[in-house]
Amino acid sequence: MTLSVSGLSAVRSGRTILHPTSLVIAPGARIGLVGLSGSGKSTLGHALIDDLRAQGRSVAHVPQSPDEALDPLRSMAFHWQEAEHALGLTPGSADQRGLFAALNIEGGDLSKRPWSWSRGMQQRFVIAMALIGTPDLIVLDEPTSALDPVVAAATMDLLDRHLDGRETAMMLITHDLGLAARRVFQLMVMHDGQLVEQAPTDDILLRPQTRAAQALVAHRNWMALPC
Numbered sequence: 001m002t003l004s005v006s007g008l009s010a011v012r013s014g015r016t017i018l019h020p021t022s023l024v025i026a027p028g029a030r031i032g033l034v035g036l037s038g039s040g041k042s043t044l045g046h047a048l049i050d051d052l053r054a055q056g057r058s059v060a061h062v063p064q065s066p067d068e069a070l071d072p073l074r075s076m077a078f079h080w081q082e083a084e085h086a087l088g089l090t091p092g093s094a095d096q097r098g099l100f101a102a103l104n105i106e107g108g109d110l111s112k113r114p115w116s117w118s119r120g121m122q123q124r125f126v127i128a129m130a131l132i133g134t135p136d137l138i139v140l141d142e143p144t145s146a147l148d149p150v151v152a153a154a155t156m157d158l159l160d161r162h163l164d165g166r167e168t169a170m171m172l173i174t175h176d177l178g179l180a181a182r183r184v185f186q187l188m189v190m191h192d193g194q195l196v197e198q199a200p201t202d203d204i205l206l207r208p209q210t211r212a213a214q215a216l217v218a219h220r221n222w223m224a225l226p227c
């Protein structure tokens, strides 16, 4: 189902950090939300999630670091059950085996706390939790920046493969245009709390129209990261 929001905005400490913004997201879309640090990407991501949830849409959020999603005092099994509970599912009813296979989560002891798992496996676990119930949209906010480049690339490959052919749309928030370009079909460029440009990825890479997009393209990181 197509997702749409209109007039999203945010004011903090008397300053408008997100100007009224409207978005339409098609089923299965892969969108990159790019822009410099502080341009308002995360603010738009959160506003989008809140609005869509208020509309009754299922939207999952994957933060930058697994530390933000996992309580260090709780077992991995606890987190999984909480995720099921939040979706109104009975414990054990989510397709844990399928999602663990898709995200290559093997050998992790669910009775352990997060710190006994590798960072990469923790983040893949967080993504697997986000995919329980096949959400309408998964918003990933710099999801691999806490991982080394090889693990980061492998994680994004697994997610790409899992989403292929599914209706779940993906929004990848990143300041790394090179990363976004390899993963999404459509780019949205933010600058100073406004969405200043949106177009198919290749169009923005080849013919950026705004100064914000031109700056990102000029300084993109193509080769240094494999993901």
Ligand SMILES: Nc1ncnc2c1ncn2[C@@H]1O[C@H](COP(=O)(O)OP(=O)(O)OP(=O)(O)O)[C@@H](O)[C@H]1O
Binding pocket: 012, 013, 017, 035, 036, 037, 038, 039, 040, 041, 042, 043, 044, 175
């Ligand atoms: N609670 C707040 N109070 C005041 N200013 C805020 C608050 N939250 C965010 N901001 C400001 O709003 C602007 C946008 O922040 P936001 O985190 O959305 O940007 P971003 O593009 O996601 O940045 P980054 O890539 O560094 O995460 C920044 O200038 C930030 O300092």
